[in-house]
Amino acid sequence: MDLNFERGDANSPRGHALVYFRDTANPDTVSATYLILLPVSVDLQKYVPPFLAGQLPMGGEADLSAFAFPPAPEPVESYEFLVSVAEARGDDLIFAGSKPLADAANMMGVIGEILSEYGDRYRIGAPSSPALGESSGAATAVPGQPEFTVDDVMYAMMSEADQLGELTKLTGRLRFAAEGGDHDTAGEATAHMRAIAAHVADNRNIDLLIDAALDKTEVGGKLAQLYLERAYALYREDYLRVKALDEGIDRVRS
Known part of the structure; x- marks a missing residue:
């Protein structure tokens, strides 16, 4: 996938990024989402209400270490606004191309792919750091531990x-x-x-x-x-x- 890092290093992402798109139907329209790669593991089962707990997968800790929100890009006031926010917060700023933004279901899939690639680049760019979502004392992945994406969270809810x-x-x-x-x-x-x-x-x-x-x-x-x-x-x-x-x-x- 072609990700244009307008701010930040594509070979060593920061772990948090604003990703924006232009609408194929109206190129002046800019929409964005925010990617976050957490440095700590989060057990979703602690925070999900009991009546939703059964929707989470069984057989392992429900761990979420990377996500995008909103799950489909939402309109923002301008490109300049994104630049100023990225500079103020120290975020990567990524242009992901022109897409049919009205198709929210398709865009959620696109965001999932971008999140996966961003996470891969982060791990490759920081080989001496603990793997995403792991503590410093556990630098290798736990066999059988589920890996969650934006789609997993969406389907679970x-x-x-x-x-x-x-x-x-x-x-x-x-x-x-x-x-x-x-x-x-x-x-x-x-x-x-x-x-x-x-x-x-x-x-x-x-x-x-x-x-x-x-x-x-x-x-x-x-x-x-x-x-x-x-x-x-x-x-x-x-x-x-x-x-x-x-x-x-x-x-x-x-």
Whole structure:
């Protein structure tokens, strides 16, 4: 990804940056977000209300060491304003190009990619420093510890209804990409679906949904639709419908 560091060193980022875009529909419009790479680990489970705790992934500490806020760029008064703020705060200032800023969902994905690259550059530029989110006494990553991105946080805070709605859109995108041989889009959609899968119950069988969506055959399309309907039926606690769908899945697979 092409990141133009107008302030700061691209090979040694500071760990906090203003990232701005211009709107392809109106180049005079400037929108921005703020990237932060935390020097300490944060256990999200300490701060999430109990009724949301179940939305966090199980099997490890919910650690957030890098994030962008707002998750999609918001309009700012001017480019000059960003320059003055970056200078006053000592921030990196990064121009990330012209984008269709009205597409908030797409821009959240773009921000996630930028955050990942910024974090990689930070780690490469400071090899003698502790890894991002680690204490000075633990300079190596803990095997199996989850790594969180902006998308992870967004999906964790969604209701299951919203998660299933997102899965429905991603399934359609994945089917279209798989049938058309668009490996990049298929890989991106698969990654988003796996990220959502980490925040829903295992019995939703999202892995099987992904496998079916990647299958270009008519059987794959039917199975993908059935797995989606099954996930919705489980969410609604319509167990008679779940039983009927399980039988339908068995018939299609036989």
